[in-house]
Amino acid sequence: MQIHVIQPGQSLWGIAQAYGTTVEEIVRANALPNAGQLVVGQALVIPINGQYYWVQPGDSLYTIAARFGLSVQRLASVNQLNLNMPLQVGVRLYIPPQPKVPTEANAYIEPRGESVSPELLQAAQEAAPYLTYLAPFSFQIQRDGTLDPPPLESLPAVAEQHGVTLMMVVTNLENEQFSDELGRIILNDEAVQTRLLDNILDAAARYGFRDIHFDLEFLRPADREAYNRFLRRAAARIHEQGYLISTALAPKTSATQAGAWYEAHDYRAHGEIVDFVVIMTYEWGYSGGPPMPVSPIGPVRQVLEYALTEMPGSKIMMGQNLYGYDWTLPFVPGGEYARALSPQAAIALAARENAAIQYDWQAQAPHFDYVDDEGASHKVWFEDARSIQAKFNLMKELGLRGISYWKLGLPFPQNWLLLDSNFTIVKNPAG
16 A cells, blocks of 8 residues: 655646556545645555555665565565665665554444434444444443443444444543542442443443443542452453453553543553553644644654553554644634544645645644635644554554544544555454
């Protein structure tokens, strides 16, 4: 699979000719929202087997082979080159595909209101072949230990059709906010816990869930050990029924990191108790904050490298956003919130505003600026093929269990193509 970045003057026809494919295949693969008006800096996925590389000044067969994880002998052989001859700048080399790596992939899906919309159901259908888990968000804990379920409708049938494991997401949400008081009750009242675990296991059996996923956030720091005790109790009962147990963790870089979102999340204890964790490695750039990448590669790496000191990579799923944000400038704390948008919507917006897309190589994230019809300046950070491939490379480097997406319903077709190109998706996971 090739990633190509649009340069000034390029056309889909010329790009197709260069890679030996067709315009129709490129348009279909990327679900292009701007086929008639490409944007300089826009990344395309070219659906070919392997990829091509054009020799740059200073390149050698050895440096190119190392860059793509090949032996120099194999690179020379597939391109019918003499190892002892210097390379000419501009020569096109074929890079054969690398073996796929097994991985797990989860996607949260958040029905709003009383039903699953047709658009969200379609998103689930399209993503399911690439998923290990599908996670409807969420079963909300009530203060008496009962559960308020999300609408599910045919989501269990979609999961069964594609061999996807249903993940039951259990949260301490009240009035659309994570509640530390609800958390206090759950974690410190054994009678409520018993009722809650009974209700969780009843719902899992009724709907066909096979992983119980606790997403308890904004807990009191004083409840850190209470949360660990609750998870041990829950794990015993959940494993007794043959189910998996997992948790969602805030993105920490040390065991002593302060803050209401972090202190009650004990990475080492979770790594010992549960089958796997989802680390929410996103929202550095968020709707109420200043413009910046949502999941810059450097901070993501720091969180994951810390996590690896507390648990094995086989228990870690990296969180990944399927969205970006459009900020109105200047940013004013407490002012207007940034608007969330999908990668497809970001590309369409850049085309409409004739805004060239830049790429921050340090953050591994695309961005662009524009001025709206009212004269207000905007900054957009989003995801593209380059940024998601950087995350896939990091997953493989660190030996992680997999990736977890927040959330379906925000179109990003390049992600699924590249996920399939890099990995073999594990179905029927084991603890």
